[in-house]
Each structure stands twice: as structure tokens, then as C-alpha cells.
Amino acid sequence: MSPIESADVVVVGAGIVGAACAEALSADGRRVMVLDRGAPAGATTASGEGNVLLSDKAPGPELDLALASRRRWPELLDTLRDELGERLADVEWESKGGLVVAVNPDSVSPLRILTAAQREAGVEVRDLGQAAACAMEPHLTTGVTAAAHYPGDAQVQPVLAATAMLAAVRARGGLVHGGVEAEGLVVRGGRVAGIRVGGTAVPCGAIVNACGPWAGHFSVAAGAPIEVLPRRGMVLVTAPLPAVVGRKVYAADYVAAVSSGDVDLQVSPVVESTATGAVLIGSSRQRVGFDETLEVEVLRRLARSAIRLFPVLAGVPVMRAYGGFRPYTPDHLPVIGEDPRIPGLWHAGGHEGAGVGLAPATGRMLADLMEGRRPEVDPGPFRVARPALMAEVRT
Amino acid sequence: MNRVVVVGAGPAGLAAASAAAELGVEVVLVDAGAKLGGQYFRQDALARGDRFALPLAVEHVANASVWAVEPVEGGHRVHVRIGEADDPSRTGRVLETRALVLATGAYDRAVPFPGWDLPGVFTAGAAQAMAKGQGVAVGDRVLVAGTGPFLLPVAVALAAAGARVVEVAEANAPVAGWLSRPRGAAAGTRRFPELARYAGMLARHRVPYRTRTAVVAAHGSDSVAAATVARLAKDWTPVPGSERRVEVDAVAVGFGFTPQLELAVAARCRIEGGFVAVDATQGTSVPGVFAAGELTGIGGAELAASEGAVAGAAAAKRLGAVVEPPLGAMARVRSGRRFAAALAAAYPVRPGWTGWVRDDTVVCRCEEVPLGRLLEAVDERDLWGVRPLKLASGAGLGMCQGRVCGANVAELVGLDDGVFARRRIAAPLRLGELAGAASTAEEAGGSPASRADQSFGQDLG
Amino acid sequence: MRVRWDGVEVEAREGQTVAGVLMGLGVRSWRTTRGAQRPRGLFCGIGVCFDCLVKVNGVPDVRACRRVVADGDDIRPQSGAELPS
Incomplete structure (x- = not known):
């Protein structure tokens, strides 16, 4: 890296959220530099299933952000297509819809209560019975007791999406560097004046902590700790298959697993096809730090839960399993905003498993706040100074 | 334990x-x-x-x-x-x-060349396994190509199974000639006494053994009908004008392991x-x-x-x-x-092989990713790591999980191939097998309850 | 022993693999790829490359080079990605 570089904003972390922040900031005309200690789009983003979901969110600030992000995604892809051309902008976007299914009688009424509330909050959702659900997904178990169809749920390939946004940043004059570790901030007069990288300081006016599950680590190095923890997930990948699963299909208890804070293993089936024909089977949630060790028990429970939804999958080969770490915040809300302790230090992260879906709205909100514009969605709930994130606020 | x-x-x-x-x-x-x-x-x-x-x-x-x-x-x-x-x-x-x-x-490592995805192109190991294990020659007229002493026993096994081995093309020219002059040189080592024997057998079968020679293309519509071999410079760049067409119905390639x-x-x-x-x-x-x-x-x-x-x-x-x-x-x-x-040191894979590969040559056989698409993804998306490379190009994402293409793709784009070897599922199994798999030895030990558990996959009709 | 290849009964011997039987019959390819529908058959011969996938008794994605035939096996070509029947 050339030592003479400087930037208006340095984004630390070239995952989907960092890429979306850099895209939004560069669209505002700022000179952006994106740094990643590893390969851009190479960590949590490369492990993501590409969820752009409304269905798994109960009414509240996260759903508001998700609705804004869902509206933003197609606009963003149009922009990328205009600036970069079809090929680079092809990020396997599929507005395929989601199907949430209940497989026991007890889950029916909680599902109906959830869909009623979501409808109230502006989500398009249709309640379905067993026959309609099975007509929609012919391989679905006939043991479905109730279902809900969300036409707005979508899927995107996260590595393609992140690398396309980073390509747009470069095309607008920004810089993206992989294999560069940000060591800390340069603070002058109480505010950010630069970032320390490879023994030198790069002058900049603002720094965005978009380190995903490592955001907590970076915040400590930056001198402004926030509480972001890794929550491990595993995904099974089948051999390429003909069309088996049309939508994003998951069990109704997934919503509860997402919002739980349990340290113990939670497994709730999420099944979907990818562009190559391989079916992805999630999802597990475990708070085990950054431990990557394979646990057969987790894989077994994923397999069982997927077969329960789609019995035909019992006979198909599993060719791969991979793991990743989601950035978890204790109150399950992302953090988007400036750190009151060090002006010029911004955080964008903590989206847990929803980072891909929420990335465009997160980038937009960050850029709005930095520019002094009023964000489309109320940024208050995502502020840095909240008890769940900052130990100082707690006391 | x-x-x-x-x-x-x-x-x-x-x-x-x-x-x-x-x-x-x-x-x-x-x-x-x-x-x-x-x-x-x-x-x-x-x-x-x-x-x-x-x-x-x-x-x-x-x-x-x-x-x-x-x-x-x-x-x-x-x-x-x-x-x-x-x-x-x-x-x-x-x-x-x-x-x-x-x-x-x-x-066996196989490096790609135009036509290597045609039926009739095999790895040297496949040719040997079929000959020794199944008594079947993979073709009637076979070209054996690649590098390393292993090509010799493969050629001998093919001949023994009834194939006509038209040529053994060795891409290197081992110094001290310890195989380029098979009879004498191989006899000099105690390490591979059988190599001398193989070399002798090939000589008796009048199988030409050519060094600094490689197969650079296979031809045919649905199966191999011919191949092109070329002389190579020291770095394995084909020597222009040295191409020869050989009529074969099978090619067995091995570029080390x-x-x-x-x-x-x-x-x-x-x-x-x-x-x-x-x-x-x-x-x-x-x-x-x-x-x-x-x-x-x-x-x-x-x-x-x-x-x-x-x-x-x-x-x-x-x-x-x-x-x-x-x-x-x-x-x-x-x-x-x-x-x-x-x-x-005598039989390395030298960089010139990348020159045999054309933009439309499939480099990932499973996902049918041609070189052009791989390089496009790397250049346009500025990919730095193997995981993003796999996900953005498709190479290494298929059934073999990069076992065949990993080393080649890594070399073509200048990345470390180590990440390709990270396969948590070391061999595929059916989802139903996984669902029913015991996760501990005790469970697998065979109490009636755990046996019932193992048949989970069948319970789900 | 006898097995069926694409509906036709053929001879097979104890210890033969599916690839051994098919290659012995002169069959070179028994699978087409998902994308370009190109023919594929044996390649690595030792279970590594997954190019030689075939359907055995209704189950797709079986490696012909590894699968040892049993009397009465119903072996069929595989076309792209298939679901078990």
C-alpha cells in the first residue's frame, strides 16, 4: 500500500456491510478507502446464505430497517448495472419469496399472530393452509399444519453482491485493500484524524468499524469498546439437484431461534436452492467464541430438521458443510452510528444473520447520518450509546 | 479410545x-x-x-x-x-x-488442456486401476502423458491389459537422464528396481518414450478420436510448429500427485x-x-x-x-x-502448462467453469482469497469440491491452494445417513435405542 | 451374475465395478453434465473426481468407479442433476 494515500472515510472490513457502507459513502462523493485484514468478502460474507428476509422479523426497528433495505436492494442493483454493466451486476438476485411452515399444531396460532402483526407493519404476507403450501412447494412434507407466504423475501449471492459494490467503489475512485490490518486510530483533539495501518498512519476524517463478528475486537483496539460477539452457524450443502425447493422455506420456530440469546445450540431448519442447484440447509446458532471445530451433532440435527420439511432430501448427497460467525449483539439490534466517545469513529454491524439483507439500508443510514441528512428509518434504536452495547452506559 | x-x-x-x-x-x-x-x-x-x-x-x-x-x-x-x-x-x-x-x-494431478473433459481422457491412475483391478484397458490406442516415473508402470499395465500404447510423453527431461535412457539409467538406482523392469518392457513393446513432450489437446466430438502432442521448452511452453497429431482413442495423464x-x-x-x-x-x-x-x-x-x-x-x-x-x-x-x-526436483510441474489452456477450456470439470470466466471473476471483482474465488466463479464448488481443479485453479490465478483442502465433509454421504448417524461411539455401540436412531433416515417415509 | 444397463441385461462378474462392467462393454460415457449437457464417464478411476456418476437402482450420484455391482443391479445413465426415485 502506498504511504501517501489518504481518504475522507476509511471503512474497516470489506464484508457485505462494509461494502454497502463504502458504496453509499462513495455515492455521496466521498473518497473512500476500504481495508480488510483478509480477503474482501472472504469471512462471514462468504459463509452467508444471502438472506434478504422480511418474514423472520417481528414488528419493530429491525423490521423497519428490513423493509427499507428490501426496497433499496433493486435500486442498488440498477445503479450497479448502470455503472458496471450486466455481468458484474449479476449477483444472483432472486425475488423468490419465502414460505414459513408450521409442522405441529402448537405452532399454528403463534404463526398467525406473527403474520397479523407483520401485515399491520407493512409486510406482504398470505396465510396458507396445508394444501396451498404443498401446492406451492410440491416436495414439502404433508405434515404441514399451517404456512405463511412472503412474496417479498429474496435471495442474493453475498460474495457477488459485496464484490460488485466494492467494484463500484473503485470505479468511483475509491480504494479497496485486502490483507491489510487496521491497528488502531489516530486521534487528534479528541476526534479521529487517521488510521494506523502497517506501521504508518493514513489520514482520514472518519472511520467505519464494519468488522462483522470482529467488530468488538476492533472497537477495543480503537479505544471505544462495544459489545459485539460471534455466534457460530453451520450450513450443509447438497449435491446439485433439479428444482426441489422453490422458495426460501423454513420452520416457524426459526423466528424464535433468531431472537433467542441462548448460548446453547439452537437448530431450526432453513432450506433453499441456489443458482447452481445445490440446496443450502441451515441454520444453527451457537455461542462458542471463534471456535471452528466441526461438531457432527450439529450437522446431524441440521440434516434431520431439513428432512422433516423435505423428505425427498433424505436420499441426496451432502457434499459440503461450512461454518461461519455471525455478529451478535445482546439486544439483537444492529449498531449504526457515530461513537459518542470518539467523534469520527462510526460503527456499522451487529446484524447477526441478517447482514446481507440489511446491508443496503445500513449503508444508506450511515451515509445519511454522516451527511447530516434525515434517514428514512429512525436511527435511534441503532445508536451506539445504548446499554446493551456500551458498558459505560449500563452504570 | x-x-x-x-x-x-x-x-x-x-x-x-x-x-x-x-x-x-x-x-x-x-x-x-x-x-x-x-x-x-x-x-x-x-x-x-x-x-x-x-x-x-x-x-x-x-x-x-x-x-x-x-x-x-x-x-x-x-x-x-x-x-x-x-x-x-x-x-x-x-x-x-x-x-x-x-x-x-x-x-493423480491432471492439468487441464483443450479437450481434457472428453470421455476417453483419463488420469494415469484410472488407467492403471482399470487395468490391474478390473482387467480392462481404457482404450485400444492409448497416449500416456504427463510427468514422473509413475507413467512407466501405467504404460506397462495398459500394454498388459491389451492396449497399444502409442507413446509415453514425459514433459520433463530429467537430468542425469535416469529415465530418458530407460534401460541403463533406471538400473542404476536401487530405489525403484521395478522401474528398470518397466523401462525394459516398454522397450520390448517398442513404445516410444519422449521427453520434453506433452499432450496439449484432445480432439473428438463425444469421445477422444485424436490428440495433439507438442515438444516443450524447458518451462513447458510448447515449441511452435512442433505439434503432431496422434490417432488415439484414449489419453492417460498424470502430472504428479x-x-x-x-x-x-x-x-x-x-x-x-x-x-x-x-x-x-x-x-x-x-x-x-x-x-x-x-x-x-x-x-x-x-x-x-x-x-x-x-x-x-x-x-x-x-x-x-x-x-x-x-x-x-x-x-x-x-x-x-x-x-x-x-x-x-526431477519431475516438477512447470508453469508453461498454463499456456495450453484456452479461454474456453473447462478448468473446473464439475461446474464446467472455463478459464475465461475464472479470470474474468478474478480481474473484475478483484478477488484475493480462495473462498470468494470459489463463490464468485463457481470453480471448486461442485461434487469433487476442488479435488481435481484446486491446485490448477490456485496456480492459474496465483492463490494458495490450501483452502481447497478444507473439506469438513471428507466424503459425501446421503442426508438421510447423516440424519441417522450416531454422533458418539457410545451411541453407535448398539443399545437398541441407538440402533433405532440409526435407522432414522428410513423412518420418514 | 447379471445386471441391467439402460434396460438391457448384461453379464457381470463378482468384484467388477460399474465402471468395469460399462468399460468392458465399450461404453465410454454414462452421464451428461448439468450445464452444457456434455458426455462424461470415467476420469480419475479412484473415487476422487465424481465425474463417473451413474444411477444404480434408482439412486443417482453413485460413483461408477467405486461401486461394485451386485446381481440384478439396475444401472442407468444419469442426466445432469437427478433426484432419487
Whole structure:
């Protein structure tokens, strides 16, 4: 890296959220530099299933952000297509819809209560019975007791999406560097004046902590700790298959697993096809730090839960399993905003498993706040100074 | 836990199992094949009986596919499916051990060239396995090409199975000519006495052996009908104008070997320069895990067997057996490694091969990714790592999980190929098998409840 | 023993693999790829490359080079990605 570089904003972390922040900031005309200690789009983003979901969110600030992000995604892809051309902008976007299914009688009424509330909050959702659900997904178990169809749920390939946004940043004059570790901030007069990288300081006016599950680590190095923890997930990948699963299909208890804070293993089936024909089977949630060790028990429970939804999958080969770490915040809300302790230090992260879906709205909100514009969605709930994130606020 | 588990029954695994058993410990030898021997000592599958005899203390588990190795307190858990290959009805077994010997061997590397995805292009290992194991020649007129002394026994096996080997094309020109003048030079080494024999046999069959020559294209619409061979410069760049068309119906290619690293990677063993790093007792960086044979470096069957003997003794010692250091085998390992280093230096894969590949040449066979698309993804998306590369280009995402294309793709785009060897599922299994798999040895031990559990996959009609 | 290849009964011997039987019959390819529908058959011969996938008794994605035939096996070509029947 050339030592003479400087930037208006340095984004630390070239995952989907960092890429979306850099895209939004560069669209505002700022000179952006994106740094990643590893390969851009190479960590949590490369492990993501590409969820752009409304269905798994109960009414509240996260759903508001998700609705804004869902509206933003197609606009963003149009922009990328205009600036970069079809090929680079092809990020396997599929507005395929989601199907949430209940497989026991007890889950029916909680599902109906959830869909009623979501409808109230502006989500398009249709309640379905067993026959309609099975007509929609012919391989679905006939043991479905109730279902809900969300036409707005979508899927995107996260590595393609992140690398396309980073390509747009470069095309607008920004810089993206992989294999560069940000060591800390340069603070002058109480505010950010630069970032320390490879023994030198790069002058900049603002720094965005978009380190995903490592955001907590970076915040400590930056001198402004926030509480972001890794929550491990595993995904099974089948051999390429003909069309088996049309939508994003998951069990109704997934919503509860997402919002739980349990340290113990939670497994709730999420099944979907990818562009190559391989079916992805999630999802597990475990708070085990950054431990990557394979646990057969987790894989077994994923397999069982997927077969329960789609019995035909019992006979198909599993060719791969991979793991990743989601950035978890204790109150399950992302953090988007400036750190009151060090002006010029911004955080964008903590989206847990929803980072891909929420990335465009997160980038937009960050850029709005930095520019002094009023964000489309109320940024208050995502502020840095909240008890769940900052130990100082707690006391 | 109190047993040695050996994975792989080739020269290294057989030696390890025997050595450990002779020291009085219980040994389970797990292997994918129906018969012992692995690739090197491949037996005729159609003949009755097994020509290898193992000590009684060795339990041989045949037709067994190790799909996961899981680190657990005090050792490792080895997850096995046993039965007909890729059949949903296989049964599961979980072996726990404090002393795991990995002897999973290696497979042929094939570098891509236009037409290499046509039926009729095989790896040299496939040609040999079909000839020795199944009594079938892969073609009537066969071109054998690639690099390394292994091409000779392949050509001989093909000839013995009834094929006409039209040419052996060796891309290197080994210094000191220890194979370019087969009869004399190969006789000079005690290491591969059989090579001299093979060279002699080829000479008798009047099979031309050409150095600095390679197959640079295969032709045909639905199957190989011809191939183009070219003379090579020292770096393997084809010499313009030197192309010759040879009428063949099969091409067997081998460009050295790639170690089967996934179990070692799953056990978190340190990998150095593409191979498992081991100490003088074949111990890996992980206590209780030993590696022997081609996993630690490509050196042939004799070195593999010596390493296996050392690993078996060390594994037995870990379980408390009283063991004299196997000084003889350790000395053979040391000299074998010197020979292996000379071999590696004489038969490297040189960079000029990338010039044979055209933009429309498939580099990832599973996902049918052509070179052009791979390079486009790397350039336009500025990819820095193997995981984003796989996801953005599709290369390495298919059924073989980068086993065939990993080393080639990494070399073509200038990335480290180590990440391709990270395969948590070391061999595919059916989702129903996984759902019903026991996750601990106790569970697999066979209480009625756990047996019912294992049939989970069938319960779901 | 006898097995069926693409509906036709053929001879097979104890210990033969599916690839051994098919290559012995002169069959070179028994699978087409998902994308370009190109023919594929045996390649690595030792279970590594997954190019030789075939359907055995209704189960797709079986490696012909590894699968040993049993009397009465119904072996069929595989076309792209298939679901078990």
C-alpha cells in the first residue's frame, strides 16, 4: 500500500456491510478507502446464505430497517448495472419469496399472530393452509399444519453482491485493500484524524468499524469498546439437484431461534436452492467464541430438521458443510452510528444473520447520518450509546 | 479410545497397522476398498481371496468411507460409513481413538488442456486401476502423458491389459537422464528396481518414450478420436510448429500427485508446503495424530511403508506399549526422503502448462467453469482469497469440491491452494445417513435405542 | 451374475465395478453434465473426481468407479442433476 494515500472515510472490513457502507459513502462523493485484514468478502460474507428476509422479523426497528433495505436492494442493483454493466451486476438476485411452515399444531396460532402483526407493519404476507403450501412447494412434507407466504423475501449471492459494490467503489475512485490490518486510530483533539495501518498512519476524517463478528475486537483496539460477539452457524450443502425447493422455506420456530440469546445450540431448519442447484440447509446458532471445530451433532440435527420439511432430501448427497460467525449483539439490534466517545469513529454491524439483507439500508443510514441528512428509518434504536452495547452506559 | 485407528490400507497404512499390532495393541484398519493394498498394491478385484495377511490383532474394516474426523477430549472421533459405495443403506460406525494414523495417500494431478473433459481422457491412475483391478484397458490406442516415473508402470499395465500404447510423453527431461535412457539409467538406482523392469518392457513393446513432450489437446466430438502432442521448452511452453497429431482413442495423464489432506486438515494438523508436517516419529502437530505415506510428501511405496512402520510403532507407544525405537525404519525414512526430494526436483510441474489452456477450456470439470470466466471473476471483482474465488466463479464448488481443479485453479490465478483442502465433509454421504448417524461411539455401540436412531433416515417415509 | 444397463441385461462378474462392467462393454460415457449437457464417464478411476456418476437402482450420484455391482443391479445413465426415485 502506498504511504501517501489518504481518504475522507476509511471503512474497516470489506464484508457485505462494509461494502454497502463504502458504496453509499462513495455515492455521496466521498473518497473512500476500504481495508480488510483478509480477503474482501472472504469471512462471514462468504459463509452467508444471502438472506434478504422480511418474514423472520417481528414488528419493530429491525423490521423497519428490513423493509427499507428490501426496497433499496433493486435500486442498488440498477445503479450497479448502470455503472458496471450486466455481468458484474449479476449477483444472483432472486425475488423468490419465502414460505414459513408450521409442522405441529402448537405452532399454528403463534404463526398467525406473527403474520397479523407483520401485515399491520407493512409486510406482504398470505396465510396458507396445508394444501396451498404443498401446492406451492410440491416436495414439502404433508405434515404441514399451517404456512405463511412472503412474496417479498429474496435471495442474493453475498460474495457477488459485496464484490460488485466494492467494484463500484473503485470505479468511483475509491480504494479497496485486502490483507491489510487496521491497528488502531489516530486521534487528534479528541476526534479521529487517521488510521494506523502497517506501521504508518493514513489520514482520514472518519472511520467505519464494519468488522462483522470482529467488530468488538476492533472497537477495543480503537479505544471505544462495544459489545459485539460471534455466534457460530453451520450450513450443509447438497449435491446439485433439479428444482426441489422453490422458495426460501423454513420452520416457524426459526423466528424464535433468531431472537433467542441462548448460548446453547439452537437448530431450526432453513432450506433453499441456489443458482447452481445445490440446496443450502441451515441454520444453527451457537455461542462458542471463534471456535471452528466441526461438531457432527450439529450437522446431524441440521440434516434431520431439513428432512422433516423435505423428505425427498433424505436420499441426496451432502457434499459440503461450512461454518461461519455471525455478529451478535445482546439486544439483537444492529449498531449504526457515530461513537459518542470518539467523534469520527462510526460503527456499522451487529446484524447477526441478517447482514446481507440489511446491508443496503445500513449503508444508506450511515451515509445519511454522516451527511447530516434525515434517514428514512429512525436511527435511534441503532445508536451506539445504548446499554446493551456500551458498558459505560449500563452504570 | 484405547486402540490405534489407521485410515488407509495402502503401503503406509498396512505397515502402520502391522507394526502397531506386533507391539500388542488393538488396531482398526479402515479402508475404502474391498481389498487391502490401496492404489499401489491394487489387487485384481475379480480374483478370489486377498493376497495380504494382517496380524490377528488388526480388525480390517473394508468398504469404509471416513466422512469426518472430529477432535474430542483426549483424542479423535472417526466417523465411518460402511457398505456399498454411495449407497443410502450403508451402516455407520464411530471409532474413538487416542492414536490416529492417517495414511490416506494421494491421487493423480491432471492439468487441464483443450479437450481434457472428453470421455476417453483419463488420469494415469484410472488407467492403471482399470487395468490391474478390473482387467480392462481404457482404450485400444492409448497416449500416456504427463510427468514422473509413475507413467512407466501405467504404460506397462495398459500394454498388459491389451492396449497399444502409442507413446509415453514425459514433459520433463530429467537430468542425469535416469529415465530418458530407460534401460541403463533406471538400473542404476536401487530405489525403484521395478522401474528398470518397466523401462525394459516398454522397450520390448517398442513404445516410444519422449521427453520434453506433452499432450496439449484432445480432439473428438463425444469421445477422444485424436490428440495433439507438442515438444516443450524447458518451462513447458510448447515449441511452435512442433505439434503432431496422434490417432488415439484414449489419453492417460498424470502430472504428479495431490495428497488427500482433508482428514488431516479436519484433525487440525499443520500443513507445510502442501503436505502434512511430521516429526521423526511421524507425529503431526496434533498430539495423537500420525501421518504416513504420500500425505507427508510424494516418495513412493517403499518410503510410505517405512513411514507407516514408524507411525505404527509411535501410535502403539502412545497407547502404552513398550517400544524400542524402530531405528531401521527411521533410517529408511531418512534416505527415502532424500530420494523423494530428488524425484520432486526431477519431475516438477512447470508453469508453461498454463499456456495450453484456452479461454474456453473447462478448468473446473464439475461446474464446467472455463478459464475465461475464472479470470474474468478474478480481474473484475478483484478477488484475493480462495473462498470468494470459489463463490464468485463457481470453480471448486461442485461434487469433487476442488479435488481435481484446486491446485490448477490456485496456480492459474496465483492463490494458495490450501483452502481447497478444507473439506469438513471428507466424503459425501446421503442426508438421510447423516440424519441417522450416531454422533458418539457410545451411541453407535448398539443399545437398541441407538440402533433405532440409526435407522432414522428410513423412518420418514 | 447379471445386471441391467439402460434396460438391457448384461453379464457381470463378482468384484467388477460399474465402471468395469460399462468399460468392458465399450461404453465410454454414462452421464451428461448439468450445464452444457456434455458426455462424461470415467476420469480419475479412484473415487476422487465424481465425474463417473451413474444411477444404480434408482439412486443417482453413485460413483461408477467405486461401486461394485451386485446381481440384478439396475444401472442407468444419469442426466445432469437427478433426484432419487
